[in-house]
Amino acid sequence: MGRRVFEWDQVKALMACRLVTLDKCPGVRPVGIGEAIRRPLGKAVMKETREELQEACRADQLCSGLMRGLEGEIHAVRELWETLTEEAGDDPEKAFGTLLIDTKNAFNAANRTAGLWNARILWPRASTFFFNCYRGDAELFLRGTHGTTTISSREGWTQGDPISMAGYAITIFPLVRALRGSGSRQTESKTQSEASGSSQAAGEKQIRMRESRQADRETQPESSENSQPDRESQTGASESRQADSKTQPETSESSQPDRENQLGASESRQADRET
Known part of the structure:
Protein backbone atom coordinates (compact mmCIF):
# COMPACT_ATOMS: atom_id res chain seq x y z
CA MET A 1 0.00 0.00 0.00
CA GLY A 2 2.97 2.29 0.30
CA ARG A 3 4.32 1.73 -3.22
CA ARG A 4 1.33 2.10 -5.56
CA VAL A 5 -2.16 3.54 -5.52
CA PHE A 6 -5.09 1.15 -5.06
CA GLU A 7 -8.72 1.65 -5.97
CA TRP A 8 -10.89 2.58 -2.98
CA ASP A 9 -13.07 -0.49 -3.48
CA GLN A 10 -9.99 -2.65 -2.89
CA VAL A 11 -9.16 -1.13 0.53
CA LYS A 12 -12.61 -0.01 1.67
CA ALA A 13 -13.19 -3.08 3.83
CA LEU A 14 -9.74 -2.74 5.41
CA MET A 15 -10.43 0.84 6.47
CA ALA A 16 -13.83 0.14 8.04
CA CYS A 17 -13.89 0.54 11.85
CA ARG A 18 -16.07 -0.14 14.84
CA LEU A 19 -16.76 3.20 16.49
CA VAL A 20 -16.45 3.59 20.26
CA THR A 21 -17.36 6.79 22.12
CA LEU A 22 -15.37 7.78 25.19
CA ASP A 23 -16.79 10.17 27.77
CA LYS A 24 -14.40 13.13 28.23
CA CYS A 25 -16.48 14.77 31.00
CA PRO A 26 -17.64 16.92 29.29
CA GLY A 27 -17.75 15.95 25.65
CA VAL A 28 -17.34 12.74 23.68
CA ARG A 29 -14.23 11.38 21.96
CA PRO A 30 -14.86 9.02 19.02
CA VAL A 31 -12.27 6.25 18.70
CA GLY A 32 -12.14 3.86 15.76
CA ILE A 33 -11.22 0.20 16.24
CA GLY A 34 -10.12 -1.15 12.87
CA GLU A 35 -8.76 -4.40 11.50
CA ALA A 36 -5.82 -5.84 13.44
CA ILE A 37 -3.56 -5.75 10.37
CA ARG A 38 -3.84 -1.94 10.19
CA ARG A 39 -1.72 -1.47 13.30
CA PRO A 40 1.40 -3.34 12.07
CA LEU A 41 1.04 -1.66 8.67
CA GLY A 42 0.84 1.80 10.20
CA LYS A 43 3.68 1.15 12.65
CA ALA A 44 5.91 -0.15 9.84
CA VAL A 45 5.31 2.98 7.78
CA MET A 46 6.02 5.23 10.77
CA LYS A 47 9.21 3.35 11.62
CA GLU A 48 10.59 3.74 8.11
CA THR A 49 9.54 7.35 7.47
CA ARG A 50 9.53 8.98 10.93
CA GLU A 51 12.88 10.71 10.39
CA GLU A 52 11.61 12.38 7.21
CA LEU A 53 8.58 13.71 9.09
CA GLN A 54 10.74 15.03 11.93
CA GLU A 55 13.10 16.66 9.44
CA ALA A 56 10.17 18.44 7.79
CA CYS A 57 8.52 19.63 11.01
CA ARG A 58 11.59 20.11 13.24
CA ALA A 59 10.82 21.97 16.47
CA ASP A 60 7.82 23.79 14.97
CA GLN A 61 5.59 20.71 15.36
CA LEU A 62 6.49 18.56 18.37
CA CYS A 63 3.80 15.91 17.89
CA SER A 64 5.74 14.69 14.85
CA GLY A 65 7.73 12.55 17.30
CA LEU A 66 10.74 14.78 18.03
CA MET A 67 12.85 13.20 20.77
CA ARG A 68 12.53 15.04 24.11
CA GLY A 69 10.35 17.61 22.38
CA LEU A 70 7.82 18.12 25.18
CA GLU A 71 10.51 18.46 27.86
CA GLY A 72 12.34 21.03 25.76
CA GLU A 73 9.09 22.92 25.15
CA ILE A 74 8.36 23.21 28.88
CA HIS A 75 11.85 24.48 29.72
CA ALA A 76 11.86 26.90 26.76
CA VAL A 77 8.54 28.49 27.73
CA ARG A 78 9.56 28.73 31.38
CA GLU A 79 12.88 30.41 30.53
CA LEU A 80 11.18 32.76 28.07
CA TRP A 81 8.57 33.73 30.67
CA GLU A 82 11.22 34.55 33.29
CA THR A 83 13.30 36.56 30.82
CA LEU A 84 10.38 38.61 29.49
CA THR A 85 9.09 39.24 33.02
CA GLU A 86 12.48 40.60 34.04
CA GLU A 87 12.78 42.78 30.94
CA ALA A 88 9.22 44.13 31.07
CA GLY A 89 9.26 45.18 34.73
CA ASP A 90 6.49 47.73 35.31
CA ASP A 91 6.53 49.09 31.74
CA PRO A 92 3.04 48.53 30.22
CA GLU A 93 4.42 48.89 26.69
CA LYS A 94 6.49 45.72 27.17
CA ALA A 95 3.60 43.63 28.44
CA PHE A 96 3.29 40.10 27.07
CA GLY A 97 1.05 37.10 27.50
CA THR A 98 0.71 33.35 27.09
CA LEU A 99 -2.10 31.83 25.02
CA LEU A 100 -3.19 28.22 25.57
CA ILE A 101 -5.43 26.77 22.84
CA ASP A 102 -7.25 23.44 23.01
CA THR A 103 -8.80 22.45 19.69
CA LYS A 104 -12.16 20.69 19.90
CA ASN A 105 -12.23 17.28 18.19
CA ALA A 106 -9.02 18.17 16.37
CA PHE A 107 -8.27 14.77 14.81
CA ASN A 108 -11.71 14.35 13.27
CA ALA A 109 -12.22 18.00 12.27
CA ALA A 110 -8.95 18.43 10.35
CA ASN A 111 -9.17 18.98 6.60
CA ARG A 112 -8.27 15.62 5.10
CA THR A 113 -7.63 16.97 1.60
CA ALA A 114 -5.15 19.52 2.95
CA GLY A 115 -3.43 16.82 5.01
CA LEU A 116 -2.99 14.51 2.02
CA TRP A 117 -1.64 17.38 -0.06
CA ASN A 118 0.80 18.44 2.67
CA ALA A 119 2.01 14.86 3.02
CA ARG A 120 2.63 14.68 -0.74
CA ILE A 121 4.84 17.77 -0.57
CA LEU A 122 6.48 17.51 2.86
CA TRP A 123 6.41 13.77 3.57
CA PRO A 124 6.54 12.01 0.17
CA ARG A 125 7.72 8.59 1.39
CA ALA A 126 4.50 8.06 3.36
CA SER A 127 2.15 10.01 1.10
CA THR A 128 1.06 7.01 -0.99
CA PHE A 129 0.14 4.99 2.10
CA PHE A 130 -1.80 7.95 3.49
CA PHE A 131 -3.63 8.39 0.20
CA ASN A 132 -4.64 4.73 0.02
CA CYS A 133 -5.95 4.79 3.59
CA TYR A 134 -7.86 8.08 3.50
CA ARG A 135 -8.77 8.74 -0.12
CA GLY A 136 -12.39 7.67 0.42
CA ASP A 137 -15.10 7.78 3.07
CA ALA A 138 -14.46 5.00 5.57
CA GLU A 139 -17.46 3.32 7.18
CA LEU A 140 -17.73 3.53 10.97
CA PHE A 141 -20.14 1.15 12.70
CA LEU A 142 -21.62 2.34 15.98
CA ARG A 143 -23.46 -0.30 17.96
CA GLY A 144 -26.23 0.74 20.31
CA THR A 145 -29.27 -0.56 22.10
CA HIS A 146 -31.39 0.10 19.02
CA GLY A 147 -29.11 -1.59 16.54
CA THR A 148 -26.04 -0.58 14.52
CA THR A 149 -25.63 2.85 12.94
CA THR A 150 -23.26 3.47 10.03
CA ILE A 151 -21.39 6.79 9.88
CA SER A 152 -19.14 7.90 7.01
CA SER A 153 -15.74 9.30 7.97
CA ARG A 154 -15.06 12.10 5.49
CA GLU A 155 -12.72 14.42 7.38
CA GLY A 156 -9.78 14.11 9.72
CA TRP A 157 -7.86 11.06 10.86
CA THR A 158 -9.24 8.08 12.75
CA GLN A 159 -8.19 8.13 16.40
CA GLY A 160 -6.67 4.75 17.14
CA ASP A 161 -4.81 4.60 13.83
CA PRO A 162 -0.99 4.57 14.38
CA ILE A 163 -0.57 7.21 11.66
CA SER A 164 -3.32 9.54 12.91
CA MET A 165 -0.96 11.64 15.05
CA ALA A 166 1.40 12.11 12.11
CA GLY A 167 -1.57 12.99 9.90
CA TYR A 168 -2.68 15.69 12.32
CA ALA A 169 0.89 17.01 12.59
CA ILE A 170 1.37 17.36 8.84
CA THR A 171 -2.14 18.82 8.33
CA ILE A 172 -1.73 21.86 10.57
CA PHE A 173 2.03 22.27 10.07
CA PRO A 174 1.70 25.06 7.43
CA LEU A 175 -0.53 26.98 9.87
CA VAL A 176 2.03 26.62 12.66
CA ARG A 177 4.81 27.76 10.34
CA ALA A 178 2.74 30.77 9.23
CA LEU A 179 2.40 31.86 12.86
CA ARG A 180 6.18 32.21 12.99
CA GLY A 181 5.87 35.41 11.01
CA SER A 182 3.45 37.02 13.47
CA GLY A 183 6.17 38.12 15.90
CA SER A 184 5.10 35.68 18.62
CA ARG A 185 7.01 32.88 20.29
CA GLN A 186 5.12 29.59 20.22
CA THR A 187 5.57 25.84 20.37
CA GLU A 188 2.99 23.40 19.04
CA SER A 189 2.19 20.15 20.84
CA LYS A 190 -0.63 17.87 19.69
CA THR A 191 -3.95 19.77 20.02
CA GLN A 192 -2.57 22.34 22.45
CA SER A 193 -0.23 25.19 21.55
CA GLU A 194 1.40 27.69 23.84
CA ALA A 195 2.18 31.10 22.40
CA SER A 196 4.36 33.45 24.39
CA GLY A 197 5.40 36.64 22.64
CA SER A 198 6.88 40.08 22.92
CA SER A 199 8.58 42.34 20.42
CA GLN A 200 11.28 41.07 18.06
CA ALA A 201 13.78 43.41 19.64
CA GLU A 239 65.43 40.67 39.57
CA SER A 240 67.62 41.37 36.54
CA ARG A 241 67.62 45.11 37.23
CA GLN A 242 68.45 44.46 40.87
CA ALA A 243 71.39 42.26 39.87
CA ASP A 244 72.64 44.94 37.47
CA SER A 245 72.51 47.54 40.23
CA LYS A 246 74.61 45.29 42.48
CA THR A 247 77.27 44.71 39.83
CA GLN A 248 77.69 48.40 39.01
CA PRO A 249 79.58 49.28 42.30
CA GLU A 250 81.88 46.30 41.80
CA THR A 251 82.67 47.50 38.29
CA SER A 252 83.44 51.01 39.52
CA GLU A 253 85.72 49.64 42.26
CA SER A 254 87.61 47.44 39.81
CA SER A 255 88.12 50.39 37.47
CA GLN A 256 89.83 52.50 40.23
CA PRO A 257 93.13 50.46 40.23
CA ASP A 258 93.22 50.69 36.45
CA ARG A 259 93.22 54.52 36.61
CA GLU A 260 96.02 54.46 39.22
CA ASN A 261 98.15 52.20 37.03
CA GLN A 262 97.59 54.49 34.06
CA LEU A 263 98.72 57.53 36.12
CA GLY A 264 101.81 55.64 37.28
CA ALA A 265 102.71 54.66 33.75
CA SER A 266 102.36 58.24 32.47
CA GLU A 267 104.59 59.58 35.27
CA SER A 268 107.23 56.96 34.47
CA ARG A 269 107.27 57.95 30.78
CA GLN A 270 107.57 61.62 31.79
CA ALA A 271 110.62 60.83 33.95
CA ASP A 272 112.23 58.90 31.10
CA ARG A 273 111.93 61.89 28.76
CA GLU A 274 113.55 64.21 31.30
CA THR A 275 116.52 61.90 31.76
Whole structure:
Protein backbone atom coordinates (compact mmCIF):
# COMPACT_ATOMS: atom_id res chain seq x y z
CA MET A 1 0.00 0.00 0.00
CA GLY A 2 2.97 2.29 0.30
CA ARG A 3 4.32 1.73 -3.22
CA ARG A 4 1.33 2.10 -5.56
CA VAL A 5 -2.16 3.54 -5.52
CA PHE A 6 -5.09 1.15 -5.06
CA GLU A 7 -8.72 1.65 -5.97
CA TRP A 8 -10.89 2.58 -2.98
CA ASP A 9 -13.07 -0.49 -3.48
CA GLN A 10 -9.99 -2.65 -2.89
CA VAL A 11 -9.16 -1.13 0.53
CA LYS A 12 -12.61 -0.01 1.67
CA ALA A 13 -13.19 -3.08 3.83
CA LEU A 14 -9.74 -2.74 5.41
CA MET A 15 -10.43 0.84 6.47
CA ALA A 16 -13.83 0.14 8.04
CA CYS A 17 -13.89 0.54 11.85
CA ARG A 18 -16.07 -0.14 14.84
CA LEU A 19 -16.76 3.20 16.49
CA VAL A 20 -16.45 3.59 20.26
CA THR A 21 -17.36 6.79 22.12
CA LEU A 22 -15.37 7.78 25.19
CA ASP A 23 -16.79 10.17 27.77
CA LYS A 24 -14.40 13.13 28.23
CA CYS A 25 -16.48 14.77 31.00
CA PRO A 26 -17.64 16.92 29.29
CA GLY A 27 -17.75 15.95 25.65
CA VAL A 28 -17.34 12.74 23.68
CA ARG A 29 -14.23 11.38 21.96
CA PRO A 30 -14.86 9.02 19.02
CA VAL A 31 -12.27 6.25 18.70
CA GLY A 32 -12.14 3.86 15.76
CA ILE A 33 -11.22 0.20 16.24
CA GLY A 34 -10.12 -1.15 12.87
CA GLU A 35 -8.76 -4.40 11.50
CA ALA A 36 -5.82 -5.84 13.44
CA ILE A 37 -3.56 -5.75 10.37
CA ARG A 38 -3.84 -1.94 10.19
CA ARG A 39 -1.72 -1.47 13.30
CA PRO A 40 1.40 -3.34 12.07
CA LEU A 41 1.04 -1.66 8.67
CA GLY A 42 0.84 1.80 10.20
CA LYS A 43 3.68 1.15 12.65
CA ALA A 44 5.91 -0.15 9.84
CA VAL A 45 5.31 2.98 7.78
CA MET A 46 6.02 5.23 10.77
CA LYS A 47 9.21 3.35 11.62
CA GLU A 48 10.59 3.74 8.11
CA THR A 49 9.54 7.35 7.47
CA ARG A 50 9.53 8.98 10.93
CA GLU A 51 12.88 10.71 10.39
CA GLU A 52 11.61 12.38 7.21
CA LEU A 53 8.58 13.71 9.09
CA GLN A 54 10.74 15.03 11.93
CA GLU A 55 13.10 16.66 9.44
CA ALA A 56 10.17 18.44 7.79
CA CYS A 57 8.52 19.63 11.01
CA ARG A 58 11.59 20.11 13.24
CA ALA A 59 10.82 21.97 16.47
CA ASP A 60 7.82 23.79 14.97
CA GLN A 61 5.59 20.71 15.36
CA LEU A 62 6.49 18.56 18.37
CA CYS A 63 3.80 15.91 17.89
CA SER A 64 5.74 14.69 14.85
CA GLY A 65 7.73 12.55 17.30
CA LEU A 66 10.74 14.78 18.03
CA MET A 67 12.85 13.20 20.77
CA ARG A 68 12.53 15.04 24.11
CA GLY A 69 10.35 17.61 22.38
CA LEU A 70 7.82 18.12 25.18
CA GLU A 71 10.51 18.46 27.86
CA GLY A 72 12.34 21.03 25.76
CA GLU A 73 9.09 22.92 25.15
CA ILE A 74 8.36 23.21 28.88
CA HIS A 75 11.85 24.48 29.72
CA ALA A 76 11.86 26.90 26.76
CA VAL A 77 8.54 28.49 27.73
CA ARG A 78 9.56 28.73 31.38
CA GLU A 79 12.88 30.41 30.53
CA LEU A 80 11.18 32.76 28.07
CA TRP A 81 8.57 33.73 30.67
CA GLU A 82 11.22 34.55 33.29
CA THR A 83 13.30 36.56 30.82
CA LEU A 84 10.38 38.61 29.49
CA THR A 85 9.09 39.24 33.02
CA GLU A 86 12.48 40.60 34.04
CA GLU A 87 12.78 42.78 30.94
CA ALA A 88 9.22 44.13 31.07
CA GLY A 89 9.26 45.18 34.73
CA ASP A 90 6.49 47.73 35.31
CA ASP A 91 6.53 49.09 31.74
CA PRO A 92 3.04 48.53 30.22
CA GLU A 93 4.42 48.89 26.69
CA LYS A 94 6.49 45.72 27.17
CA ALA A 95 3.60 43.63 28.44
CA PHE A 96 3.29 40.10 27.07
CA GLY A 97 1.05 37.10 27.50
CA THR A 98 0.71 33.35 27.09
CA LEU A 99 -2.10 31.83 25.02
CA LEU A 100 -3.19 28.22 25.57
CA ILE A 101 -5.43 26.77 22.84
CA ASP A 102 -7.25 23.44 23.01
CA THR A 103 -8.80 22.45 19.69
CA LYS A 104 -12.16 20.69 19.90
CA ASN A 105 -12.23 17.28 18.19
CA ALA A 106 -9.02 18.17 16.37
CA PHE A 107 -8.27 14.77 14.81
CA ASN A 108 -11.71 14.35 13.27
CA ALA A 109 -12.22 18.00 12.27
CA ALA A 110 -8.95 18.43 10.35
CA ASN A 111 -9.17 18.98 6.60
CA ARG A 112 -8.27 15.62 5.10
CA THR A 113 -7.63 16.97 1.60
CA ALA A 114 -5.15 19.52 2.95
CA GLY A 115 -3.43 16.82 5.01
CA LEU A 116 -2.99 14.51 2.02
CA TRP A 117 -1.64 17.38 -0.06
CA ASN A 118 0.80 18.44 2.67
CA ALA A 119 2.01 14.86 3.02
CA ARG A 120 2.63 14.68 -0.74
CA ILE A 121 4.84 17.77 -0.57
CA LEU A 122 6.48 17.51 2.86
CA TRP A 123 6.41 13.77 3.57
CA PRO A 124 6.54 12.01 0.17
CA ARG A 125 7.72 8.59 1.39
CA ALA A 126 4.50 8.06 3.36
CA SER A 127 2.15 10.01 1.10
CA THR A 128 1.06 7.01 -0.99
CA PHE A 129 0.14 4.99 2.10
CA PHE A 130 -1.80 7.95 3.49
CA PHE A 131 -3.63 8.39 0.20
CA ASN A 132 -4.64 4.73 0.02
CA CYS A 133 -5.95 4.79 3.59
CA TYR A 134 -7.86 8.08 3.50
CA ARG A 135 -8.77 8.74 -0.12
CA GLY A 136 -12.39 7.67 0.42
CA ASP A 137 -15.10 7.78 3.07
CA ALA A 138 -14.46 5.00 5.57
CA GLU A 139 -17.46 3.32 7.18
CA LEU A 140 -17.73 3.53 10.97
CA PHE A 141 -20.14 1.15 12.70
CA LEU A 142 -21.62 2.34 15.98
CA ARG A 143 -23.46 -0.30 17.96
CA GLY A 144 -26.23 0.74 20.31
CA THR A 145 -29.27 -0.56 22.10
CA HIS A 146 -31.39 0.10 19.02
CA GLY A 147 -29.11 -1.59 16.54
CA THR A 148 -26.04 -0.58 14.52
CA THR A 149 -25.63 2.85 12.94
CA THR A 150 -23.26 3.47 10.03
CA ILE A 151 -21.39 6.79 9.88
CA SER A 152 -19.14 7.90 7.01
CA SER A 153 -15.74 9.30 7.97
CA ARG A 154 -15.06 12.10 5.49
CA GLU A 155 -12.72 14.42 7.38
CA GLY A 156 -9.78 14.11 9.72
CA TRP A 157 -7.86 11.06 10.86
CA THR A 158 -9.24 8.08 12.75
CA GLN A 159 -8.19 8.13 16.40
CA GLY A 160 -6.67 4.75 17.14
CA ASP A 161 -4.81 4.60 13.83
CA PRO A 162 -0.99 4.57 14.38
CA ILE A 163 -0.57 7.21 11.66
CA SER A 164 -3.32 9.54 12.91
CA MET A 165 -0.96 11.64 15.05
CA ALA A 166 1.40 12.11 12.11
CA GLY A 167 -1.57 12.99 9.90
CA TYR A 168 -2.68 15.69 12.32
CA ALA A 169 0.89 17.01 12.59
CA ILE A 170 1.37 17.36 8.84
CA THR A 171 -2.14 18.82 8.33
CA ILE A 172 -1.73 21.86 10.57
CA PHE A 173 2.03 22.27 10.07
CA PRO A 174 1.70 25.06 7.43
CA LEU A 175 -0.53 26.98 9.87
CA VAL A 176 2.03 26.62 12.66
CA ARG A 177 4.81 27.76 10.34
CA ALA A 178 2.74 30.77 9.23
CA LEU A 179 2.40 31.86 12.86
CA ARG A 180 6.18 32.21 12.99
CA GLY A 181 5.87 35.41 11.01
CA SER A 182 3.45 37.02 13.47
CA GLY A 183 6.17 38.12 15.90
CA SER A 184 5.10 35.68 18.62
CA ARG A 185 7.01 32.88 20.29
CA GLN A 186 5.12 29.59 20.22
CA THR A 187 5.57 25.84 20.37
CA GLU A 188 2.99 23.40 19.04
CA SER A 189 2.19 20.15 20.84
CA LYS A 190 -0.63 17.87 19.69
CA THR A 191 -3.95 19.77 20.02
CA GLN A 192 -2.57 22.34 22.45
CA SER A 193 -0.23 25.19 21.55
CA GLU A 194 1.40 27.69 23.84
CA ALA A 195 2.18 31.10 22.40
CA SER A 196 4.36 33.45 24.39
CA GLY A 197 5.40 36.64 22.64
CA SER A 198 6.88 40.08 22.92
CA SER A 199 8.58 42.34 20.42
CA GLN A 200 11.28 41.07 18.06
CA ALA A 201 13.78 43.41 19.64
CA ALA A 202 13.27 41.83 23.05
CA GLY A 203 14.02 38.40 21.64
CA GLU A 204 17.15 39.60 19.89
CA LYS A 205 18.28 41.37 23.04
CA GLN A 206 17.87 38.17 25.03
CA ILE A 207 20.04 36.27 22.56
CA ARG A 208 22.74 38.95 22.63
CA MET A 209 22.78 39.02 26.44
CA ARG A 210 23.12 35.25 26.60
CA GLU A 211 25.97 35.23 24.06
CA SER A 212 27.72 38.05 25.91
CA ARG A 213 27.57 36.19 29.23
CA GLN A 214 28.88 33.04 27.57
CA ALA A 215 31.77 34.95 25.99
CA ASP A 216 32.67 36.51 29.36
CA ARG A 217 32.80 33.08 30.99
CA GLU A 218 35.09 31.78 28.26
CA THR A 219 37.50 34.74 28.33
CA GLN A 220 37.94 34.88 32.12
CA PRO A 221 40.04 31.67 32.41
CA GLU A 222 42.14 32.73 29.43
CA SER A 223 42.81 36.14 30.98
CA SER A 224 43.96 34.61 34.26
CA GLU A 225 46.24 32.19 32.42
CA ASN A 226 47.71 34.95 30.26
CA SER A 227 48.34 37.19 33.27
CA GLN A 228 50.43 34.52 35.01
CA PRO A 229 53.32 34.63 32.47
CA ASP A 230 53.19 38.45 32.59
CA ARG A 231 53.70 38.41 36.35
CA GLU A 232 56.59 35.95 35.98
CA SER A 233 58.26 38.08 33.29
CA GLN A 234 57.84 41.22 35.41
CA THR A 235 59.39 39.44 38.39
CA GLY A 236 62.31 38.26 36.25
CA ALA A 237 62.88 41.77 34.88
CA SER A 238 62.95 43.30 38.38
CA GLU A 239 65.43 40.67 39.57
CA SER A 240 67.62 41.37 36.54
CA ARG A 241 67.62 45.11 37.23
CA GLN A 242 68.45 44.46 40.87
CA ALA A 243 71.39 42.26 39.87
CA ASP A 244 72.64 44.94 37.47
CA SER A 245 72.51 47.54 40.23
CA LYS A 246 74.61 45.29 42.48
CA THR A 247 77.27 44.71 39.83
CA GLN A 248 77.69 48.40 39.01
CA PRO A 249 79.58 49.28 42.30
CA GLU A 250 81.88 46.30 41.80
CA THR A 251 82.67 47.50 38.29
CA SER A 252 83.44 51.01 39.52
CA GLU A 253 85.72 49.64 42.26
CA SER A 254 87.61 47.44 39.81
CA SER A 255 88.12 50.39 37.47
CA GLN A 256 89.83 52.50 40.23
CA PRO A 257 93.13 50.46 40.23
CA ASP A 258 93.22 50.69 36.45
CA ARG A 259 93.22 54.52 36.61
CA GLU A 260 96.02 54.46 39.22
CA ASN A 261 98.15 52.20 37.03
CA GLN A 262 97.59 54.49 34.06
CA LEU A 263 98.72 57.53 36.12
CA GLY A 264 101.81 55.64 37.28
CA ALA A 265 102.71 54.66 33.75
CA SER A 266 102.36 58.24 32.47
CA GLU A 267 104.59 59.58 35.27
CA SER A 268 107.23 56.96 34.47
CA ARG A 269 107.27 57.95 30.78
CA GLN A 270 107.57 61.62 31.79
CA ALA A 271 110.62 60.83 33.95
CA ASP A 272 112.23 58.90 31.10
CA ARG A 273 111.93 61.89 28.76
CA GLU A 274 113.55 64.21 31.30
CA THR A 275 116.52 61.90 31.76
